[in-house]
Amino acid sequence: MKKRVIVPFFISHQGCPHRCVFCDQRAITGSAGTPPSARELLDTVGQWRRSANGEPVEVAFYGGTFTALPREVREGLLAPLQPLLRRGDVCSIRVSTRPDALDEGVVSSLRDFGVGLVELGIQSMDDAVLARAGRGHCAAHSEKAFALLRGAGIRVGAQLMPGLPGDSAAGAVASLRRLLPLRPDLLRIYPAVVLEGTELARLYRTGGYRPLSMDDAVRICKVMLQEAAVAGVPVIRVGLHPGDDLAASGAVLAGPYHPAFRQLAESERWYDLLALVCAPFPEGDELEVSVSPARVSDLAGQKRCNIRRMEAVHPFRVRRILGDASLGRDDLVIRGVSATINVNLVRDLRYNSSMNAIRENA
Ligand code: SF4
Structure with a gap:
């Protein structure tokens, strides 16, 4: 695909039905998560377009459960972008969401508003691991979400998180092997790290969770990278982005966080x-x-x-x-x-x- 400039809006935890054990989007993204107003949206997109050197610009809503936002909030974010899509000033929109927060109505609305890619937080394809992570959905939801989005002609990205409670090296690779036949258009791999203030941090402190060592995380991720490459699925990210807040002292309590994690793998x-x-x-x-x-x-x-x-x-x-x-x-x-x-x-x-x-x- 032609290179494009992504304009990211972080709506941390907006729409999330609860907090998953590993997640603190505010620490990861550095954003309080308040959805932008129409004016803020358009101003920000305009600024990015001016520095995009003519490359196509795509708008992304990350860090929450976009499709579980109240309909008026969702449409309040997508509607201001429609004239830009029609003029070609914005080439597409992508959103991230949970696999169980999609149905036919929501998916057709996304398509009608020009959403071209949905990134799904799959995390694992093992129901026991998903349950211990407090996800509230199972692997079958992920398979169904793929089918719904594909049926609407929307591209699908997937995020996996090896190293969650109850996971293993073989289990993490098995999750990928169950995911690859669904043909994700792109993949992100985030080895689980313990962020301060999360349920995982409490479990870690009380001895109920042991994160992957750096060596094991690298060993698992190199295999996942290789299998994705063999399957022709692009991996666009491995390891958390080393943002300012994340790098701040104490934000990462434990686990395989490294600013150049992908290079290690x-x-x-x-x-x-x-x-x-x-x-x-x-x-x-x-x-x-x-x-x-x-x-x-x-x-x-x-x-x-x-x-x-x-x-x-x-x-x-x-x-x-x-x-x-x-x-x-x-x-x-x-x-x-x-x-x-x-x-x-x-x-x-x-x-x-x-x-x-x-x-x-x-
Ligand atoms: S992992 Fe996703 S669904 Fe869970 S709390 Fe974080 S943003 Fe929300």
Whole structure:
């Protein structure tokens, strides 16, 4: 899809029937959540358009349960945008909501108001995990929500949250595997972290919840990223956005929060591919490793940790890593004195049921 500028409005917790155990949208978004007035909407969209350099502008309502807002509030947010949609000043609207807050009437109203994408807070496809997270819906609601939105021609995004109470590494991957056949148009993966003031924080303090370690969260997310890539589903976010409020001291009580979490998981995928294919290079060989320029830092890892790990267990040396603009996003070329290897991250890396890397096509 063509690059577009998203104009985000955060309506923290508006429309939510209750507070899910992990959630504090005010800490995550830094917004009190009061829905904007029509004037504020139009002024803000105008400001973003002026700095968009001609790129298409999409308006997004995040952080609450948009479709459970009273109808007049919903329409009060969507109606002022209609002239902009007709003129092409805004190319689309997206909203986030819960899977159980949709029915035929709401979905057809969204379509009539030009909503092109709905992001669903799926979190898990395991009903026991959903119950312990206080979600108040089950996996079947998510499947039904997909069907309703697809039937109306609305694109569907999905959010998953590995590491909730009662979840496991295998369970998190199983949730993704149940979701992928529904063909989400995009995916966000947010490993559960303990935010101050939430029910999860109380459980954590009383010993009723143990968050994922950073290593386990990275291990789970690298597998989820790989499976989504193989299925052709774009993952547009991994890990919470490091906003100012979230970074403030004490906002994150515990759990796998890292401002560059995605890079940690992406680097592990590349390391696993390197480890699979580099073994044949002999002692004393000097390797030149090439990837697309956008992938150099993921491949090298933070402070070149992937290269140091490779050299610690193999007898060769990695002479340099090159960014090669002629390579595809997932291509990897390794040139040694003895051989040259061409592989592809998506095509050549798989994980088995123990979440160990394997190369299916070897
Ligand atoms: S997770 Fe979604 S439904 Fe639950 S409290 Fe947060 S915004 Fe509301």
